[in-house]
Amino acid sequence: EIVLTQSPGTLSLSPGDRAALSCRASQSVSSNLLAWYQQKPGQPPRLLFYGASSRARAAGIPDRFIGSGSGTDFTLTITGLEPEDFAVYYCQQYGSSPFTFGPGTRVDIK
């Protein structure tokens, strides 16, 4: 089973700041099949992008969300935080079974 580690656990930032979230896998993610999700209280996770890269951005996701990385190291960057971006972010690998999620990074308002 691939274990995903996310850091930091919490990011306290202000609107307009840049956020950099890390996701590291215990072994290489097959075909870079890694997704990022955003979750707000009382809502299900929302897919941001898949295949590790922001080139595969889900519908309606603003381009201030940028995904990068490959192999075992992946990054979600949010350039210019908007008020609606304060949430919990999860990475998930779906390249090998069992699919696994990271523990999440909470981005909250400083």
Added chain:
Amino acid sequence: QVQLQESGPGLVKPSETLSLICSVSGDSLSVYYWNWIRQSPGKGLEWLGYVYQSGSTNYNPSFRSRLTISVDTSKNQFSLNLKSVTAADTAIYYCARGQTVRGLEYWGQGTLVTVSS
């Protein structure tokens, strides 16, 4: 527009079977794989397994001995049965549509299931 909706009892007694249904609208069950995921404060998000339209399944080994996921194409639904539940199975259960490249694109709103006597 694809929509998924979970339904089932919100309270299950220990040692009994947790049964949920996911109703899919705006899409057929073909092509994609149909997942169950749960979320609890203690364990975060856990993928339980998925089923294809054909009925073939893939389960998380941690749940394989207790879990059955099945599909009913005539009703455009798929279901989860988790037997011998304990308090540790208390969680929000989500159903989601999966695609090989695009991951888990669409999710239901989730349903809270509490295991308690």
